[in-house]
Amino acid sequence: MLRKAFVLIYGATAYLAFLATLLYTIGFLAGVAVPKGIDDGAAGPAWRALLVDAALLTLFAAQHSVMARPWFKRWWTRFVPTSVERSTYVLASTAVLALLLWQWQPLPAEVWSVGPSWARAVLWAVYALGWIVLIFSTFAVGHFDLFGLRQILDRARDRAYAEPEFREPLIYRLVRHPLMVGFLIAFWAAPDLSVGRLVFALAASGYIMVGVRLEEHDLRAQLGEPYERYLRRVPRFVPRPGALKQG
Ligand SMILES: C[S@@+](CC[C@H](N)C(=O)[O-])C[C@H]1O[C@@H](n2cnc3c(N)ncnc32)[C@H](O)[C@@H]1O
Numbered sequence: 001m002l003r004k005a006f007v008l009i010y011g012a013t014a015y016l017a018f019l020a021t022l023l024y025t026i027g028f029l030a031g032v033a034v035p036k037g038i039d040d041g042a043a044g045p046a047w048r049a050l051l052v053d054a055a056l057l058t059l060f061a062a063q064h065s066v067m068a069r070p071w072f073k074r075w076w077t078r079f080v081p082t083s084v085e086r087s088t089y090v091l092a093s094t095a096v097l098a099l100l101l102w103q104w105q106p107l108p109a110e111v112w113s114v115g116p117s118w119a120r121a122v123l124w125a126v127y128a129l130g131w132i133v134l135i136f137s138t139f140a141v142g143h144f145d146l147f148g149l150r151q152i153l154d155r156a157r158d159r160a161y162a163e164p165e166f167r168e169p170l171i172y173r174l175v176r177h178p179l180m181v182g183f184l185i186a187f188w189a190a191p192d193l194s195v196g197r198l199v200f201a202l203a204a205s206g207y208i209m210v211g212v213r214l215e216e217h218d219l220r221a222q223l224g225e226p227y228e229r230y231l232r233r234v235p236r237f238v239p240r241p242g243a244l245k246q247g
Contacts, residue, residue: 011084014088014148015087017098018091029186038197043107046107052105053199054199057203059100069214083151083155084152084155086147111198113191119191123190123191130183130185134178136171137179141164175236176235177237180212181237184237187200187201187204
């Protein structure tokens with residue numbers, strides 16, 4: 001009983017910490033509604049800021065790339081109970097993201113600043129759309145499994161957890177990585193782009209290009225021919241013209 005309560009509290013804490021950090025990230029990149037946005041803080045020497053930011057981005061990429069791999073999952077579930085494996089992944093991801101948000105060094109020099117207020121409004125709307133696409137996609141692919149909630153609830157009810165099946169809801173019939181499309185939109189839709197935000201957008205986009213290939217490699221090995229057919233049928237990021245009609 002006590003163990004079940006611990007699992008539930010642990011999983012719920014990981015999820016809430018992630019949600020709070022995600023909300024903070026939305027404000028951080030926009031530079032609104034948070035104590036420290038991406039361009040805020042005392043600007044030190046540019047070389048030092050670049051070095052620190054690169055280290056933070058590398059840490060984030062390394063944690064994600066390693067901990068999401070099936071071989072790592074097989075290895076560490078020898079020590080971590082399977083019911084909290086995903087929650088622990090969520091907690092670790094949240095910790096490195098929070099570290100990045102906290103320690104990010106500003107590089108405030110301007111790359112672009114869009115003038116007309118209508119154009120700024122359009123870019124803000126696109127920014128919001130990116131996050132909406134991302135959140136919507138988590139529900140399409142299985143929000144509760146993705147963030148470890150299904151696993152902890154199944155444990156509490158003494159049910160065996162079954163990994164979710166590969167799904168093809170509408171958005172996953174348009175593109176293979178809608179969640180990453182949401183990130184890419186949000187990273188680049190910026191009425192004001194500083195050098196720091198450019199570094200962030202370039203590095204994060206570069207990592208997405210690598211991350212989706214790693215994921216596809218795993219899914220290929222896991223699902224075989226049906227996934228090969230999916231790869232041939234559905235583009236990675238940009239829907240085919242008319243895809244909505246066919247979908
Ligand atoms: C963070 S999600 C990102 C999914 C996808 N790359 C995207 O951008 O929408 C990563 C997890 O989703 C799983 N996944 C990817 N496509 C899926 C699909 N169509 N149905 C079910 N799970 C999927 C992967 O195996 C991986 O565990």
